[in-house]
Amino acid sequence: MGDDAGVYLFEGKATVHTVDVITPVLNDPYLWGSIASANALSDVYAMGGKPLLALAIVGFNNCDLPPEVLKETLRGAVDKLKEAEAILIGGHTVDDKEPKFGLAVMGVCEGRILTQKGSKVGDLIALTKPIGTGALIKGLKEGKLTQEDIKEAVENMTALNERASKVALGVEANACTDVTGFGLLGHLWNICSKSNVGARIYFEKVPHYLISLELIKEGVYPKGAKENLSFLKGKVKSGVGDVELTLLADPVTSGGLLFTFPKEKEGEVLELSRKLDQEVWIIGEIIEGSFIEVK
Ligand code: CO
Ligand code: CO
Ligand code: CO
Numbered sequence: 044m045g046d047d048a049g050v051y052l053f054e055g056k057a058t059v060h061t062v063d064v065i066t067p068v069l070n071d072p073y074l075w076g077s078i079a080s081a082n083a084l085s086d087v088y089a090m091g092g093k094p095l096l097a098l099a100i101v102g103f104n105n106c107d108l109p110p111e112v113l114k115e116t117l118r119g120a121v122d123k124l125k126e127a128e129a130i131l132i133g134g135h136t137v138d139d140k141e142p143k144f145g146l147a148v149m150g151v152c153e154g155r156i157l158t159q160k161g162s163k164v165g166d167l168i169a170l171t172k173p174i175g176t177g178a179l180i181k182g183l184k185e186g187k188l189t190q191e192d193i194k195e196a197v198e199n200m201t202a203l204n205e206r207a208s209k210v211a212l213g214v215e216a217n218a219c220t221d222v223t224g225f226g227l228l229g230h231l232w233n234i235c236s237k238s239n240v241g242a243r244i245y246f247e248k249v250p251h252y253l254i255s256l257e258l259i260k261e262g263v264y265p266k267g268a269k270e271n272l273s274f275l276k277g278k279v280k281s282g283v284g285d286v287e288l289t290l291l292a293d294p295v296t297s298g299g300l301l302f303t304f305p306k307e308k309e310g311e312v313l314e315l316s317r318k319l320d321q322e323v324w325i326i327g328e329i330i331e332g333s334f335i336e337v338k
Contacts, residue, residue, distance in 0.1 A: 246337060
């Protein structure tokens with residue numbers, strides 16, 4: 044329990060099951076569908092699995108929005124599933140004033156099952172996508188940014204974590220999860236508490252969108268960032284400013300994988316990520332203790 048997806052052993056095979064639903068992040072329904080899809084598939088990749096099939100979960104009101112919006116959202120989701128070599132086999136719609144879209148996904152783990160438990164003192168911590176999407180989406184909704192301004196983030200949010208998962212499996216990561224609503228700090232804390240270890244991260248090594256830091260300075264970020272920080276109260280030893288700390292706790296949509304691996308595999312991580320054309324940032328290390336130190 045408490046991992047990114049539920050695992051069920053069926054006839055000798057480990058099947059993984061997960062569900063994720065989000066509210067619109069952009070005005071473009073096709074992109075929203077692809078992001079929601081990549082976001083839902085991510086929990087399967089976080090466990091080292093391969094997605095097989097999905098069911099759509101839709102909250103939609105036909106009176107408020109034209110049916111083409113839903114059609115485009117689904118097209119975005121299905122195209123993303125195709126890229127993942129998974130299929131949409133059905134779904135369900137409920138009437139909802141605030142649109143919602145997500146997928147229940149079933150996948151299979153053919154190799155090792157990656158979990159959040161197993162990080163060892165001395166492990167290095169890797170992250171595969173920049174953070175800061177919460178502030179960017181908030182800025183977009185408040186009209187402070189255009190979609191063009193956050194092009195790079197949109198590309199990253201629609202990107203599957205498939206290759207990131209291959210890197211984590213390839214270097215025998217000791218623990219793995221994906222970065223979403225609890226922010227980088229919240230998800231790192233999940234790994235720490237399940238593995239009974241602490242962590243040290245270096246702010247300047249954490250990849251982030253520069254505009255997101257500017258927005259947070261102006262107070263533009265989702266309330267989830269502060270909620271995440273209050274949950275982490277007493278668990279974080281911060282050596283950075285409030286703005287930086289808020290960014291580290293900013294809720295992420297369709298974020299990257301966060302995994303820890305033995306230090307001696309550092310070269311292999313870099314080599315494999317280059318080979319698979321997957322960006323990987325090493326942001327810190329696992330230490331003894333029951334806290335996260337931010338330098
Ligand atoms: Co997850
Ligand atoms: Co999830
Ligand atoms: Co139904």
